Amino acid sequence: xxxxxxxxxxxxxxxxxxxxxxxxxxxxxxxxxxxxxxxxxxxxxxxxxxxxxxxxxxxxxxxxxxxxxxxxxxxxxxxxxxxxxxxxxxxxxxxxxxxxxxxxxxxxxxxxxxxxxxxxxxxxxxxxxxxxxxxxxxxxxxxxxxxxxxxxxxxxxxxxxxxxx
Amino acid sequence: xxxxxxxxxxxxxxxxxxxxxxxxxxxxxxxxxxxxxxxxxxxxxxxxxxxxxxxxxxxxxxxxxxxxxxxxxxxxxxxxxxxxxxxxxxxxxxxxxxxxxxxxxxxxxxxxxxxxxxxxxxxxxxxxxxxxxxxxxxxxxxxxxxxxxxxxxxxxxxxxxxxxx
DNA sequence: CCAAGTTCGTAACAGATGTTACTATCTGCT
DNA sequence: AGCAGATAGTAACATCTGTTACGAACTTGG
Numbered sequence: 001x002x003x004x005x006x007x008x009x010x011x012x013x014x015x016x017x018x019x020x021x022x023x024x025x026x027x028x029x030x031x032x033x034x035x036x037x038x039x040x041x042x043x044x045x046x047x048x049x050x051x052x053x054x055x056x057x058x059x060x061x062x063x064x065x066x067x068x069x070x071x072x073x074x075x076x077x078x079x080x081x082x083x084x085x086x087x088x089x090x091x092x093x094x095x096x097x098x099x100x101x102x103x104x105x106x107x108x109x110x111x112x113x114x115x116x117x118x119x120x121x122x123x124x125x126x127x128x129x130x131x132x133x134x135x136x137x138x139x140x141x142x143x144x145x146x147x148x149x150x151x152x153x154x155x156x157x158x159x160x161x162x163x164x165x
Numbered sequence: 166x167x168x169x170x171x172x173x174x175x176x177x178x179x180x181x182x183x184x185x186x187x188x189x190x191x192x193x194x195x196x197x198x199x200x201x202x203x204x205x206x207x208x209x210x211x212x213x214x215x216x217x218x219x220x221x222x223x224x225x226x227x228x229x230x231x232x233x234x235x236x237x238x239x240x241x242x243x244x245x246x247x248x249x250x251x252x253x254x255x256x257x258x259x260x261x262x263x264x265x266x267x268x269x270x271x272x273x274x275x276x277x278x279x280x281x282x283x284x285x286x287x288x289x290x291x292x293x294x295x296x297x298x299x300x301x302x303x304x305x306x307x308x309x310x311x312x313x314x315x316x317x318x319x320x321x322x323x324x325x326x327x328x329x330x
Numbered sequence: 331c332c333a334a335g336t337t338c339g340t341a342a343c344a345g346a347t348g349t350t351a352c353t354a355t356c357t358g359c360t
Numbered sequence: 361a362g363c364a365g366a367t368a369g370t371a372a373c374a375t376c377t378g379t380t381a382c383g384a385a386c387t388t389g390g
Contacts, residue, residue, distance in 0.1 A: 026296045028231045028248065032303050033212045038249055039322050040205030042329040047198040058346090066193040077368065083193065084203055088348075091369060113355045113368040131191045138197050144328045145321060152317040156310060157204050163309045164207040223376090242338065253378075256339060278338040278385045 043141065050133045055126065060085055060093040062130075065119075068103060069127035073118045075108065102126055208306065215298045220291065225250055225258040226267075227295075230284075233268060234292035238283045240273065267291055 028034050044059070051062040063083040068074065079090045094117055097103035102123035108114035119127060142150055193199050209224070216227040228248040233239065244255045259282055262268035267288035273279035284292060307315055 025235070026231055026299060027235065028228060031231070031299070032306060033208050034228070034231075035322055035326075036205045036208055039326050040201045041249075042326060043198050043201055046329055063193060063199070066191055066196070066199075070190070070192065075368095084206075086348085087369070092347090095370095111356070111368085115369075134191055134196070141197060141325060141328070144324050149317055149321050149324075152314055153321050156314050156318050157200055159309050159314075160306060161200075161204050161207060163306070164211055251378085252339070257377090260340090276338085276386070280339075 046141070047134065047137050050137055051130055054133070055130060058093065058096065060089050061096050064090065064093045064097060064117075065102065065123070065127060065130070066134075068097075068117065068119045068123065069131065073116050076105075076115045076117055079117070097123065211306070212299065212302050215302055216295055219298070220295060223258065223261065225254050226261050229255065229258045229262060229282075230267065230288070230292060230295070231299075233262075233282065233284045233288070234296065238281050241270075241280045241282055244282070262288065 048059065051057045051065075052059070057065065060083075063085060064079055067079060067082050076090060076094060077087070079085070079094070080087050083090070085093065094103060094105065098105060101120055103117055104120050105115045105117050108116050145153065213224065216222045216230075217224070222230065225248075228250060229244055232244055232247050241255060241259060242252070244250070244259070245252050248255070250258065259268060259270065263270060266285055268282055269285050270280045270282050273281055310318065
């Protein structure tokens, strides 16, 4: 399946003219990268209602919070790889969380360049409050799929992601 | 399939403690909205090599160019819905294209608020140059999938997108 | 035919994001 | 020990993006 071509292009011809030079026709609405970006944006928006509108966190802060919720402590430098944020984004997100009293930082005892981040108890409370909503959103999204569609989707995402590494 | 929960959470318990309060554990790496955003970003980056690095267009300009390539002329106000860009993004993208001599604008004869956009011949040449690369990228992405995986993916994207409208 | 409201596109500001380069600290090599 | 890199985090700047609000042009109801 070649998603982004028009039917005419798939047949190797361009509207009007019969197949001369190989068709170079791209239909944006059918172009896979565009469709994927669009869907991801829709999903992101739907999920952002949870952490952004209800709890006024940025997307980056939410990601960091999600990581922090699963561990007691974590070195700042580990956050980036886990959240796909660069170090500046992590720095800003953690600062944001610290400012609101959601996270706190302390120096690493053996390496004074590093900082160790953890949730405050207020942060942990917030985490426990948000997560059910976040999981609910995810479940609602996946609920429109059949069991096997969800499985294929999972596989497809892994495959593509791996192919792009 | 509930992607974003840990196995323990799926069993209704949290590490160490047996199932007491309903598990509220979220594993970011398995959380569907995160995974989708990540994949879309990877794909976007891979495709951006084509229009951004090789031809120094922004994502928005590329979308507008893609629309323009399929039509002779188009009213500015029609571009937004077709590209999922808001009117300010369209305004900037078209300006960018105009500045580089890729697109040109003329006033609408019957409504002087509107502008009609079309590609210059340089723009059309650029379009014909880019499109094969863009389609190649798409094909390479889809090539990692089986025929039926691609079909399910197509269906899944439609379903989800529709559910979020 | 004209006041009130709407639509089109953009200017201008504000806020977010990416980039560069810097400080402080650590590590390894001689 | 002491110096040449490497690494962690951030300040400061440049750029991009979103938002508000505006001027110009159109439409509509009285």
